[in-house]
Amino acid sequence: MSYQAEYQRSIAQPEAFWREQAAHLPWFKAPERILEQDEQGTWRWFVDGELNTSYCALDYHVENGRAEQPAVIYDSPVTDTRTQLTYRQMRDQVAQFAGGLRRLGVEKGDRVVIYMPMVPEALIAIYACARLGAVHSVVFGGFAPHELAVRIDDAQPKVIVSASCGIEVNKVIPYKGLLDEAISLAHHQPEATVILQRPQQTCALISGRDHDWESVIQADPVDPVPVKATDPLYILYTSGTTGKPKGVVRDHGGHAVALKYSMKTVYNVEPGEVFLAASDVGWVVGHSYIVYAPLLAGCTTIVYEGKPVKTPDAGAFWRLIQDYKIAAFFTAPTAFRAVKKEDPEGKLLAQYDISSLKTLFLAGERLDPPTYHWLNELLPVPVIDHWWQTETGWAIAGNMMGLEPVAPKAGSATYPTPGFNVQILDGQGQPAEADEEGSVVIKLPMPPGCLVSIWGDHQRYHSSYMAAFPGYYLTGDGGKFDEDGYLFIMGRTDDVINVAGHRLSTGEMEEIVASHPGVAECAVIGIADELKGQLPVGLVITKDGWEGDPAELEAELAAMVRKEIGAIACYRQTLVVDRLPKTRSGKILRKLLRSIADGKEYQVPSTIDDPSSLDEIESVMKQQGLV
Ligand code: COA
Ligand code: AMP
Numbered sequence: 001m002s003y004q005a006e007y008q009r010s011i012a013q014p015e016a017f018w019r020e021q022a023a024h025l026p027w028f029k030a031p032e033r034i035l036e037q038d039e040q041g042t043w044r045w046f047v048d049g050e051l052n053t054s055y056c057a058l059d060y061h062v063e064n065g066r067a068e069q070p071a072v073i074y075d076s077p078v079t080d081t082r083t084q085l086t087y088r089q090m091r092d093q094v095a096q097f098a099g100g101l102r103r104l105g106v107e108k109g110d111r112v113v114i115y116m117p118m119v120p121e122a123l124i125a126i127y128a129c130a131r132l133g134a135v136h137s138v139v140f141g142g143f144a145p146h147e148l149a150v151r152i153d154d155a156q157p158k159v160i161v162s163a164s165c166g167i168e169v170n171k172v173i174p175y176k177g178l179l180d181e182a183i184s185l186a187h188h189q190p191e192a193t194v195i196l197q198r199p200q201q202t203c204a205l206i207s208g209r210d211h212d213w214e215s216v217i218q219a220d221p222v223d224p225v226p227v228k229a230t231d232p233l234y235i236l237y238t239s240g241t242t243g244k245p246k247g248v249v250r251d252h253g254g255h256a257v258a259l260k261y262s263m264k265t266v267y268n269v270e271p272g273e274v275f276l277a278a279s280d281v282g283w284v285v286g287h288s289y290i291v292y293a294p295l296l297a298g299c300t301t302i303v304y305e306g307k308p309v310k311t312p313d314a315g316a317f318w319r320l321i322q323d324y325k326i327a328a329f330f331t332a333p334t335a336f337r338a339v340k341k342e343d344p345e346g347k348l349l350a351q352y353d354i355s356s357l358k359t360l361f362l363a364g365e366r367l368d369p370p371t372y373h374w375l376n377e378l379l380p381v382p383v384i385d386h387w388w389q390t391e392t393g394w395a396i397a398g399n400m401m402g403l404e405p406v407a408p409k410a411g412s413a414t415y416p417t418p419g420f421n422v423q424i425l426d427g428q429g430q431p432a433e434a435d436e437e438g439s440v441v442i443k444l445p446m447p448p449g450c451l452v453s454i455w456g457d458h459q460r461y462h463s464s465y466m467a468a469f470p471g472y473y474l475t476g477d478g479g480k481f482d483e484d485g486y487l488f489i490m491g492r493t494d495d496v497i498n499v500a501g502h503r504l505s506t507g508e509m510e511e512i513v514a515s516h517p518g519v520a521e522c523a524v525i526g527i528a529d530e531l532k533g534q535l536p537v538g539l540v541i542t543k544d545g546w547e548g549d550p551a552e553l554e555a556e557l558a559a560m561v562r563k564e565i566g567a568i569a570c571y572r573q574t575l576v577v578d579r580l581p582k583t584r585s586g587k588i589l590r591k592l593l594r595s596i597a598d599g600k601e602y603q604v605p606s607t608i609d610d611p612s613s614l615d616e617i618e619s620v621m622k623q624q625g626l627v
Helices: 003-012 014-022 053-066 087-103 120-132 145-155 175-185 252-265 284-296 316-324 333-342 347-351 369-378 458-466 506-514 550-564 590-597 612-623
Strands: 035-037 043-045 070-076 081-086 111-115 135-138 159-163 166-168 171-173 192-196 210-212 232-238 246-251 274-277 300-304 326-331 359-362 383-385 421-425 438-443 472-481 487-492 496-499 502-505 519-529 533-542 573-576
Touching (some): 014 035, 053 070, 053 284, 087 120, 111 145, 111 175, 145 175, 232 284, 316 326, 333 533, 369 383
Parallel strands (some): 359 383, 533 573
Antiparallel strands (some): 166 171
């Protein structure tokens, strides 16, 4: 079917369209009521359907000819390990681990926090939760104890699953120590933890609370528990504009239907093919395209515990494609910028046979034109940028490889995905003209698979996403359609930044920076960075009478942000300034600061209190080599 026909039908007849897609899944009770609004006005999909995601992704394939096909391949250059689990082995281990969790008291609806490195056991734990109807919340291993504690308090897990350690390039991260610290910081206390002991660094277990993975998985297997399509499958925390992360809630039914559909339509992958998303299970890309979608579609997924470079070199991705005959490869542009930095001419590619590769997909941040052109010239396959968010769980726009791909345009995410009615609105909420930038919104209802609530705060779901333009979901991104209908996503319109494909809140960093005893006021902004896309920089006004050393202040603030959020925040630079540009009502003009730092043209708003503050800031930025 052509893209246009499929897209138009998905928008004009969403119920008929998604009813057909839902029929591709093995439901326990097939849905009859496809799309409804609940009493709070939230759109819900497949309301009377019943299924189990663990059954759809594992048992179903074991029962239908894929029992001996590899389901999960584990490739870990940092531990020099390669293993694999067939669908049968995966199903059995998941069923037994689910039995172990049940023995620890976990039942349908209970929450389980998973704080693990990139090991197959992370997938086993995730699927075990799904099998029980328990709600998992995976926390990225790069987050510091404070961030983990915030998530523990919000999700209130009965059990936490973790590991003794994770392994970064040349360094061991003591996950168990970080977990213990997080539990001591949290108000909510889990009843039990399960710890995977890794030989690279084992850890002591606290008697009565901590359980060894090996003992927990020695349990009687349990069958998949039927759940409603609208029951929560997982919570995934993401950065909003405030210090409190948002627990994005995704339900079982819509998620399974959307991801299965995406494997063919967005990625053009067939059952039996190998899919690699080089991301982390702690991010949405990992949830959707390492853990769930490949197995829902009967493919083989790869858990890669390594980096694009230095494990051991910039040929790592090419080796993976060759060794596992990967058909579709998905990562963040920053990863290829790292490859390009180490191997500018892509010479290492010549050492590998990548003939299995059909398409390269990039997301997590905009695929910048220089990286796009570099990849396009280097590789014999289409290079596809596609745009999505934690909230949507799958691509909102892309070049649909399973329909009729069109000629790409550098810098554009191409066309909206079927199901997503993407529009651009101007500041007054009116449709923007072609080529006019505005707020990118999605007309409700959104397709299956998108967030259905914020955990514990449904009001915040409405106020954050639905209030700005009634009838539309606010993506938080700015962008435009060009004359040919190509969508260009130009960056966030709020205080969210993207550092090496990791979504972070400058508001949260500001709260930490402002808590330093020498700081009177501050703004943290994201500035352009060649490798990581953006890096945070703090602009700080010190308190009257403060006589400290700016270099020491900078080091202290960097250490504070690292301790509170984690190393991934990459907060290093602080500029001490006398004034910050503000409106007459006292609001700091952060967007203006970003434009100055990025050397972009800007208009001085009429509401500015003192325009001369801008010249001052620009000159400090120039002195520090920022501009
Ligand atoms: N656990 C613990 N620490 C972690 C971690 C994890 N899972 N992931 C990253 N960190 C640490 C790193 O070790 C580093 O610590 P350091 O400051 O002590 O050196 C810090 O966090 C910053 O990490 P990162 O921003 O990843 O920088 P890097 O220089 O190690 O690697 C890239 C740069 C581009 C190679 C890497 O960021 C990458 O592969 N990015 C892909 C991003 C991605 O997958 N995004 C998901 C969306 S698709
Ligand atoms: P996350 O929720 O971590 O996936 O981050 C989502 C945000 O990353 C989006 O709101 C965008 O700002 C940005 N993003 C992700 N993919 C793309 C893309 N392909 N093009 C432009 N921006 C992107």
